[in-house]
Amino acid sequence: MRILVTGRQGQLARALAEASEADGAIQLLFAGRPHVDLEQPGQLAAAIKAAAPDLVINAAAYTEVDRAEDEPKRAMRVNGAAAGEAAEAARAAGAPIIQISTDYVFDGQGSGAWREEARVGPLSVYGRTKLAGEEAVRGVSPDHLIVRTAWVYSSWGRNFVRTMLGAAAQRDTLTVVDDQVGSPTSAVDLAGALLTAGRRALRGEGLGRTYHCAGSGETSWFGFATEIMRTAREAGLPTAAVEPVPSSRWPTKAVRPRNSVLDSRRFAETFGVRLPEWQESVAAVVGRLATA
Ligand SMILES: NC(=O)C1=CN([C@@H]2O[C@H](COP(=O)(O)OP(=O)(O)OC[C@H]3O[C@@H](n4cnc5c(N)ncnc54)[C@H](OP(=O)(O)O)[C@@H]3O)[C@@H](O)[C@H]2O)C=CC1
Numbered sequence: 001m002r003i004l005v006t007g008r009q010g011q012l013a014r015a016l017a018e019a020s021e022a023d024g025a026i027q028l029l030f031a032g033r034p035h036v037d038l039e040q041p042g043q044l045a046a047a048i049k050a051a052a053p054d055l056v057i058n059a060a061a062y063t064e065v066d067r068a069e070d071e072p073k074r075a076m077r078v079n080g081a082a083a084g085e086a087a088e089a090a091r092a093a094g095a096p097i098i099q100i101s102t103d104y105v106f107d108g109q110g111s112g113a114w115r116e117e118a119r120v121g122p123l124s125v126y127g128r129t130k131l132a133g134e135e136a137v138r139g140v141s142p143d144h145l146i147v148r149t150a151w152v153y154s155s156w157g158r159n160f161v162r163t164m165l166g167a168a169a170q171r172d173t174l175t176v177v178d179d180q181v182g183s184p185t186s187a188v189d190l191a192g193a194l195l196t197a198g199r200r201a202l203r204g205e206g207l208g209r210t211y212h213c214a215g216s217g218e219t220s221w222f223g224f225a226t227e228i229m230r231t232a233r234e235a236g237l238p239t240a241a242v243e244p245v246p247s248s249r250w251p252t253k254a255v256r257p258r259n260s261v262l263d264s265r266r267f268a269e270t271f272g273v274r275l276p277e278w279q280e281s282v283a284a285v286v287g288r289l290a291t292a
């Protein structure tokens, strides 16, 4: 199975490389910068055509949530237009596409976990552009899986776990918002689940639908930070005290949803994979960073 993955150094791209290492039947091909720039129309389509993959996973995205508020055109090109371009080229190659999307398509109102058919209402440029990517893919290729995930972290790249551990090495106290709840997701867990779903999509299963796939359970950013510090302490890494604050005390350019917990049951029922409880995966990633 030849899988073309967009991006190369992204958290998910690297996790896919790791998750497929042991599987000799999977060959990953990466389309990323500098050769393939998603801001340049046509580059991704040409790469997909040349690679003739069995499956495309569109993992690359403009993910800088606050910066996107100042660069809506660039974010829309990368997250919206390039996703449509990927879907067109995948369809022309006869390959299904897995489009990765985000919990930030929701407005965060209400309580309870979001189901796939719930009304979307992005609060940020990032969320609006990712929603545009979903719509572009749905409009172009029936052979798609749209997979929304959330709060992705890993032992590499830019993410909340590494930010908190880095900050703990510098400061005694971290202040973290406790009024935004969601579903922390390990990139390595997600990658394994996507490879399973991809194999089944190639047999025609589950196509043409939207799924949520995130770590099990839920927490606030404060709860997430507290657990990161607890596991860091156990692993012998520097730690800091964590102080809960309301969002009003941590102003950001982009507005984040209050509640973006995802209900991942449909993905589990369709593909037979449920991600571990989020605390378990935090321990795995922090442990890995401690022994690196
Ligand atoms: N991170 C998160 O918390 C969440 C992410 N998601 C979604 O999951 C997917 C994977 O995210 P994640 O791996 O964390 O993202 P990262 O921010 O780690 O990586 C983004 C990737 O996109 C690539 N990229 C960005 N702009 C361009 C461009 N113009 N041309 C080519 N490549 C580009 C980057 O390339 P380069 O290596 O060259 O910089 C990088 O490989 C994305 O679709 C994201 O929207 C969904 C929910 C949560």
Ligand SMILES: Cc1cn([C@H]2C[C@H](O)[C@@H](COP(=O)(O)OP(=O)(O)O[C@H]3O[C@@H](C)C(=O)[C@@H](O)[C@H]3O)O2)c(=O)[nH]c1=O
Binding pocket: 063, 064, 065, 066, 102, 103, 104, 149, 150, 151, 152, 159, 160, 163, 174, 175, 176, 177, 180, 221, 250, 252, 256
């Ligand atoms: C670093 C830091 C952040 N915060 C707050 C700010 C914000 O409300 C929340 C999370 O901040 P971050 O900027 O790390 O996370 P953010 O960039 O919003 O993460 C999002 O990224 C995109 C790509 C997604 O798709 C989402 O699922 C989500 O993972 O924590 C603190 O309260 N204290 C801190 O020290």
Ligand SMILES: [Mg+2]
Binding pocket: 063, 064, 065, 066
């Ligand atoms: Mg961020």
